[in-house]
Amino acid sequence: MSLLHPGDEGRARRxxxxxxxxxxxxLRTVAVVTCAVLAVVLLLQGGLGLGENDSGPGPAGxxxxxxxGRCAPSAxxxxxxxxxxxxxxxxxxxxxxxxxxxxxxxxxxKLDIVYAYHDMSPVRGGRLEGQLxxxxxQSVAAEEHLLLLSWESKWWGGTRAxxxxxxxxxxxxxxxxxxxxQAARVKEFGEKVFLSFDLEMDTRTPANGTPEDxxxxxxxxxxxxxxxxxxxxxxxxxxxxYLEHADLIKRMxxxxxxxxxxxxxxxxxxxxxxxxxxxxxxxxxxxxAWIRENISDDKPLMLSEFGTADDPxxxxxxxxxxxxxxxxxxxxxxxxxxxxxNYRDPGxxxxxxxxxxxxxxxxxxxxxxxxxxxxxx
Numbered sequence: 001m002s003l004l005h006p007g008d009e010g011r012a013r014r015x016x017x018x019x020x021x022x023x024x025x026x027l028r029t030v031a032v033v034t035c036a037v038l039a040v041v042l043l044l045q046g047g048l049g050l051g052e053n054d055s056g057p058g059p060a061g062x063x064x065x066x067x068x069g070r071c072a073p074s075a076x077x078x079x080x081x082x083x084x085x086x087x088x089x090x091x092x093x094x095x096x097x098x099x100x101x102x103x104x105x106x107x108x109x110k111l112d113i114v115y116a117y118h119d120m121s122p123v124r125g126g127r128l129e130g131q132l133x134x135x136x137x138q139s140v141a142a143e144e145h146l147l148l149l150s151w152e153s154k155w156w157g158g159t160r161a162x163x164x165x166x167x168x169x170x171x172x173x174x175x176x177x178x179x180x181x182q183a184a185r186v187k188e189f190g191e192k193v194f195l196s197f198d199l200e201m202d203t204r205t206p207a208n209g210t211p212e213d214x215x216x217x218x219x220x221x222x223x224x225x226x227x228x229x230x231x232x233x234x235x236x237x238x239x240x241x242y243l244e245h246a247d248l249i250k251r252m253x254x255x256x257x258x259x260x261x262x263x264x265x266x267x268x269x270x271x272x273x274x275x276x277x278x279x280x281x282x283x284x285x286x287x288x289a290w291i292r293e294n295i296s297d298d299k300p301l302m303l304s305e306f307g308t309a310d311d312p313x314x315x316x317x318x319x320x321x322x323x324x325x326x327x328x329x330x331x332x333x334x335x336x337x338x339x340x341x342n343y344r345d346p347g348x349x350x351x352x353x354x355x356x357x358x359x360x361x362x363x364x365x366x367x368x369x370x371x372x373x374x375x376x377x
Contacts, residue, residue, distance in 0.1 A: 071375055076260045077146060077192055077234050078300045079374040083329055084337040085367050086113025086148065088305065090353075093128070096136040097143065103342065107364045112376065113146045113194070115304070115339055120164050121155040122177045129156050132182045133189050141191060144376060148194040148236065148304065148339070151182075153208055153217070166198075166209035170216035172224075179224050187230045197221055199238035199304070200265060201252050202245040211251040218254040238263040238304050241287035246294070253295055262296050263304035267341070268321060270309040271349035277311065280324040281331075288332050300336040307341040310355035318355055319362035326369035338372075 071081035089111075091099040096116070104110055116137055121130035128134050132149055133141075141147055153169060155162045164174055186193065198204060201214050208214070218237070225233055239249050241264030253259070266283045269275050284303065291301065311317040329335055340363065344351040354360050366372075 072377055073374075076300070077194065078261075078336050082371040082374045083335060084112035084146070084374065085109075085372040086111050086115060086146070086337060086339040088115040088117075088339060088341050088343060090343045091136075094136060096134075097139045100140055100143075100145070106360050107367055109367060109373070110143075111145055112374070113148050113337060113339060114140050115148045115150065117150045117152065119152050119154045119156045120169075120174065120178050121158060121162075123181060130178065130182075131185070132195075133185050133193070138189065141189075141193075146192075146194065146376070148196065150196045150199050150238070153198050153204075166213035166217035170213060170220045172220065175224060179221060180228060183225045183228045183230050186225070186233060187228065190232060192232045192234055194236045194261065194302075195233045196236040196238045196263065196304070199263075200240045202239055202242070202248045205248070205252075211248060214252050215254050219258055222254070222258050234260045236261045236263050236302065236304070238265065238302075240264065241266050241291065243286060243290055246290065250294055256296065256299070259296075259299060261302050261336075262291060262299045263302035264291065265305035265341075266303070267306065267352060268308035269345075269350070269352075270311060272309050272345060272347060272352070277317070280306075280308070280321055281328045284328060284332060288335070292333065299334070301332070301334045303335060303338040305341040306338060307352040309349065309352055310359070315356060316358060319358040322359065322362040322366050325363075325366045326371055330371055 071079065073079050087103060089096075089099045089103045096114075100111060100114055114137075116134075118132055119129045121127055123131045132151065133147075137147055137149075153164050153166065155164065164178075168174060169179075186195070197218050198208070198214065201208075205211055205214065209217075222235060235258060237254065237259045239245075239252070239262075241249075264287055266287050268278045268280070268283050270277050283306070288301070308318055308321045325338070329338060342353045344353060354363060
């Protein structure tokens, strides 16, 4: 399996069809309206770094400056005036920075957040899968990117007997060999990073343990990092957002004291899961409303993976789907980051990457929207 992106084994959680909820109330609050108005004001003042023709954020590599600190991110990396845009970009052992730059050239801007995946294997024998903040990731961070690190309770390629369980993690069995080692690396790095433990945990039970085991494991990692003086982690809890798992998801929430951002992954799978074609709005609104009502009404939210399959019978359909993104995002109260998944899932018809030039052009236009161009500092 290629390093630091999940292959078929790492994303086997998607082999079971999970249709996306299609209905739900549209939420819009005074806070969103206020931020939208402020973004317009900043745009008119030239504060978002757009050119005179207002056509986009300029060439890749440019960043909008903060204006008097009014739109600078919070201590928890929350952009107050809009939302971050990020992506998972497929890469191999030593080419993450190159692949990110290639992606950025195609969309005409820098990514705010770069997403990378890791397992919990001990770091030895040259294995980097279990090494948070690899040299490549640190290089990407140095080029003005935030990092979202997904840390999975797996040993990719390891035997069944070597797969860690939530109970083992909660009991401290992995502290010396894994948890403490990675905590030290993150602390030494110094810059703030988003860290997610066992994304889509609602698909991992009972194999990894009970929901209660998961909560104990998450809290143990959180508390262990704090005990070791790690203060530069923004704790991100990532569920599928699949509402047939609603009761399970509620049981697996570690609590407001342990979570900084709530994240979820919703897609238009289409033929991948033999589902109907769903618009971007249809993939997001019901889950968003449920999260706000049942998990948190004030935590910043992240679309940690979003994307769509292609429709070969209608070549422009994928492009039309991405064109909706900015408008819909502005209606999703509290969503402060959206990360495009530019890769495949296991199974036939499950390539969720951008399929053609017109899809890339549509995404390029969508992510030039001022709402998705916020200053990093």
